[in-house]
Amino acid sequence: MSDEILPGATSPTIGMPQPEAPTPGAPAGGATSEDRAASMLRRIATGEIGVSVLAFVLALVIGGILIAAVDPDVTKAAGYFFSRPSDLLTAAWDSVTQAYSAMFKGAVFNPDAATFQQAIRPLTETMTVATPLIIAALGVAVGFRAGLFNIGAQGQVILGATLGGYVGFAWHLPVGLHLLVALVGGILGGAIWAGIAGFLRARTGAHEVIVTIMLNYVALYLLSYLLTTDAFTIPGSNQPTSPGVDESAQLPLLLGDWSRLNAGFIVAILAAVFVWWLMTRSVIGFRFRAVGSNPHASRTAGVSISTTIVLVMVTSGALAGLAGAVQILGTEKQLSAGIAGSLGFDAITVALLGRSRPLGIFLAGLLYGGLDVGGRVMEAATGTPIDIVLVIQALVVLFIAAPPLVRAIFHLPDPTAPRRAKVRPEPVVKGASA
Structure with a gap:
């Protein structure tokens, strides 16, 4: 059969994107299992669930900064930061971890409790x-x-x-x-x-x-x-x-x-x-x-x-x-x-x-409920102001209400934005005239 294109006829291949050849061992759909897993993780990270989780993490980070800022030991160590900077970092880390640890123990599970009932009582209170x-x-x-x-x-x-x-x-x-x-x-x-x-x-x-x-x-x-x-x-x-x-x-x-x-x-x-x-x-x-x-x-x-x-x-x-x-x-x-x-x-x-x-x-x-219950325990155990918990709650709501802000901070793509199609070169048809 001749490879020439008849006058007045159009080639079904010219100007149309061609499917990529399947990778050896890849599924019939053309995408590998790794590609599909990466695509699924990307959708989760940029979707509502991912943005909500990242908003909560971001609020905890900012809340941790505030907890360290109001801690007297951190303030004292900041006075001689340039002579021993490690003291400030250590004091800030101890302040934040102790506060959040007390919040967790007061809201979810207390591993230091004597009985199992006392250990899970924070969760039941939440x-x-x-x-x-x-x-x-x-x-x-x-x-x-x-x-x-x-x-x-x-x-x-x-x-x-x-x-x-x-x-x-x-x-x-x-x-x-x-x-x-x-x-x-x-x-x-x-x-x-x-x-x-x-x-x-x-x-x-x-x-x-x-x-x-x-x-x-x-x-x-x-x-x-x-x-x-x-x-x-x-x-x-x-x-x-x-x-x-x-x-x-x-x-x-x-x-x-x-x-x-x-x-x-x-x-x-x-x-x-x-x-x-x-x-x-x-x-x-x-x-x-x-x-x-x-x-x-x-x-x-x-x-x-x-x-x-x-x-x-x-x-x-x-x-x-x-x-x-x-x-x-x-x-x-x-x-x-x-x-x-x-x-x-x-x-x-x-x-x-x-x-x-x-x-x-x-x-x-x-x-x-966990933030409310754990915040009161955190205040009693570490002296951290309960207002910090209110700030965390407000920050969570702020970031949840502004998904573009969270995506911009973490450099996440917008899932609603149209994706640009990959442009592939047109195949050359044997025998086609210039």
């Missing part, structure tokens, strides 16, 4: 602190995924704790039923409080950020007022605290009296599974995500934006209210003005840190 954080952060994440900024988790946690606690100490029901009704009371409290903001946004266009922030203050002062009434205070007591929750309404302990870890942790796991199913497997969750992605297209497709906004806020508030109920029924067991602490605001941080995904939120909640 799980206890993280439980309401995870549940509340899941509620905040539902709003984020739907394009709504529910900044009112604090007020919704307070209302959930208020109604759940009231049912727990004022009603006297059989064991099992009492706990269930108290949890439902907390869910209703948070759902109603967030539903107010959702209704105002849907009917009047009032921005949910402003409304929920104002409702936070209303909830706080409402609880303060209720703790001055006879229905919410102990008879004959002048203290602004409620009676203790009945044992029939308390979340049972999971490991016995030596640990505070209670069944609320199981509730947190179930809540994470529920949010995963809601947002990825249900029709209503698809509507939530569609409205958050493009409300105009959703309206064109027949989705009621007003109804969806209300449902999103009610769902978000219900989870925050459940967190408040778990807090009082499992850990505090008594209403006070500071029952919520900064739980609702920390939940926003955890939701951002977990990128509004249930698994990410679960892990971020454990991390945040």
